[in-house]
Amino acid sequence: MSIPISTYFPGSSYLFHLADFQSLNIGSQVIMQGHVQTIHQQPDGSQVGILEDRTATIPIVVYPLTSDTCTIKPSTIISIAGRVEKDPGHKQTAGREAKRILSVYRGIPASESVFEKRNPVDFIPKRLSTDSEGIQNLGAWIDLIFHPILNKFIRTLLWDPAISHPFVQAAASWKHHHSYPGGLLRHSLEVADMMASMMQSSRIGDPLYELGLVAALLHDLGKIHHMGRPFTRGLLDHQSLTLEKIAPHMHILDEGWPDGATALRHLLIGYESRYRSTMLLLTILKSADKISAASEVEQTLFQRSKANQQFVRAEGPGPSSAFWRPRMLHQNQAITSAEGG
Numbered sequence: 158m159s160i161p162i163s164t165y166f167p168g169s170s171y172l173f174h175l176a177d178f179q180s181l182n183i184g185s186q187v188i189m190q191g192h193v194q195t196i197h198q199q200p201d202g203s204q205v206g207i208l209e210d211r212t213a214t215i216p217i218v219v220y221p222l223t224s225d226t227c228t229i230k231p232s233t234i235i236s237i238a239g240r241v242e243k244d245p246g247h248k249q250t251a252g253r254e255a256k257r258i259l260s261v262y263r264g265i266p267a268s269e270s271v272f273e274k275r276n277p278v279d280f281i282p283k284r285l286s287t288d289s290e291g292i293q294n295l296g297a298w299i300d301l302i303f304h305p306i307l308n309k310f311i312r313t314l315l316w317d318p319a320i321s322h323p324f325v326q327a328a329a330s331w332k333h334h335h336s337y338p339g340g341l342l343r344h345s346l347e348v349a350d351m352m353a354s355m356m357q358s359s360r361i362g363d364p365l366y367e368l369g370l371v372a373a374l375l376h377d378l379g380k381i382h383h384m385g386r387p388f389t390r391g392l393l394d395h396q397s398l399t400l401e402k403i404a405p406h407m408h409i410l411d412e413g414w415p416d417g418a419t420a421l422r423h424l425l426i427g428y429e430s431r432y433r434s435t436m437l438l439l440t441i442l443k444s445a446d447k448i449s450a451a452s453e454v455e456q457t458l459f460q461r462s463k464a465n466q467q468f469v470r471a472e473g474p475g476p477s478s479a480f481w482r483p484r485m486l487h488q489n490q491a492i493t494s495a496e497g498g
Contacts, residue, residue, distance in 0.1 A: 176212035306413035323381035334450035
């Protein structure tokens with residue numbers, strides 16, 4: 158079991174978000190966690206690198222005298238302690254604050270307590286997404302999962318960078334709804350918002366309410382598979398790919414809440430038949446999914462259309478998306494006046 162880094166440096170201030178680093182006083186001692194973007198060996202024996210989280214990136218330096226106390230590897234989440242110094246590689250402009258760099262005293266892999274207490278989205282690198290509000294909202298939904306088994310499952314799943322990183326980057330479709338980088342995250346959040354409202358109206362309580370939120374966030378997760386292999390869109394359905402992506406973590410539900418595991422699989426596969434049992438949650442999930450998709454497509458098409466255009470249609474693969482809007486009374490009056498004039 159790894160030992161929390163605060164054990165070695167009592168009295169140091171704790172930095173929750175890296176965005177606050179540049180405002181720290183020169184000479185202050187600080188403890189923080191972050192995702193190691195890069196770390197490089199220098200000719201003088203020191204190491205320089207970049208630490209990042211969802212809010213910012215900061216430069217770090219490990220001098221030869223402290224290198225024995227540091228285990229810093231790229232693409233890992235670490236706990237780090239050090240002293241705030243002026244960045245010698247940055248030229249200070251008159252009238253402006255000197256840029257800071259962290260001189261590292263100790264850097265170790267993050268302890269179990271970090272993964273238990275911190276929200277996994279806090280360590281999704283800012284460079285991966287321009288939708289910082291969306292990532293923050295994702296973290297807020299995770300904080301609302303109080304059921305211990307579901308909480309452990311969703312947090313463990315999103316601590317996996319092979320899932321969380323593409324999840325905030327991928328599009329929700331190729332040429333249909335939310336078809337832009339980050340569209341999958343935006344669509345998933347919209348579905349979660351609507352599903353929460355509909356579950357409340359349907360008087361669905363915990364733990365099914367929280368199960369519904371998890372299903373809403375993950376219902377299109379399999380689409381991250383298409384990011385690097387777009388030709389697979391026509392070969393592999395995303396529902397099956399979703400189950401494949403979460404499979405390494407499903408043992409948490411299988412062992413802790415077997416019926417919950419069965420329910421989540423049912424919701425993510427989305428199979429309904431008049432001759433088979435189903436769940437009200439699935440009906441709600443499918444409704445929220447369709448509303449989010451149709452709303453985004455309709456709004457996008459009418460924004461691109463002419464002022465008085467009533468019919469629009471989406472091109473490309475995906476569900477049929479043809480929409481009509483009735484003219485408002487003032488529009489009819491304006492047209493009649495124009496024709497009469």
